[in-house]
Amino acid sequence: MEYNRFTKLNLALIKNLPSDMQSELICLEDTIPDDIMATIAFHDSVYKKERYNFLNYRPGLLQDMYQLRYQKRKACENEDFINVETDINIQFIKKYPQFKQLIEGIEYWDENLNVVKFVPIDEYLAEN
Numbered sequence: 001m002e003y004n005r006f007t008k009l010n011l012a013l014i015k016n017l018p019s020d021m022q023s024e025l026i027c028l029e030d031t032i033p034d035d036i037m038a039t040i041a042f043h044d045s046v047y048k049k050e051r052y053n054f055l056n057y058r059p060g061l062l063q064d065m066y067q068l069r070y071q072k073r074k075a076c077e078n079e080d081f082i083n084v085e086t087d088i089n090i091q092f093i094k095k096y097p098q099f100k101q102l103i104e105g106i107e108y109w110d111e112n113l114n115v116v117k118f119v120p121i122d123e124y125l126a127e128n
Contacts, residue, residue, distance in 0.1 A: 003108040003116060005086040009036065010104045015043045024098070026050045029058070031065045033088045034072075036102060082109070090128070093121070100125075 017025075017040065025032065025040065026047060041048035055062055068088070075084045086106060093100045106124045108117040119127075 006107045
């Protein structure tokens with residue numbers, strides 16, 4: 001049986017984001033996966049305001065974000081959205097390991113959306 005992989009974010013950390021991590025995420029000169037960025041923005045109004053202000057002055061970075069969304073949409077034509085989103089999140093934390101703690105781990109879901117397995121992020125990264 002094949003399962004969908006879902007990124008379980010560390011909401012406790014995101015709700016109380018350390019200021020140094022918040023600053024680094026605000027000024028990151030690279031795309032942040034949509035679900036990570038949206039979750040942080042939902043729980044942190046300072047991050048939301050400052051990140052969007054930062055992006056407004058970087059049209060190239062905005063273009064990169066739109067390109068990533070387009071690539072994600074194309075990938076979803078062949079694979080489940082949740083798996084594509086999880087792959088993008090994993091690529092992000094492999095590139096920026098300082099943000100690894102934003103993700104608790106990977107949940108494997110069955111077709112009824114029941115969690116059948118949870119793999120902590122360190123273990124998942126070691127296996128993949």
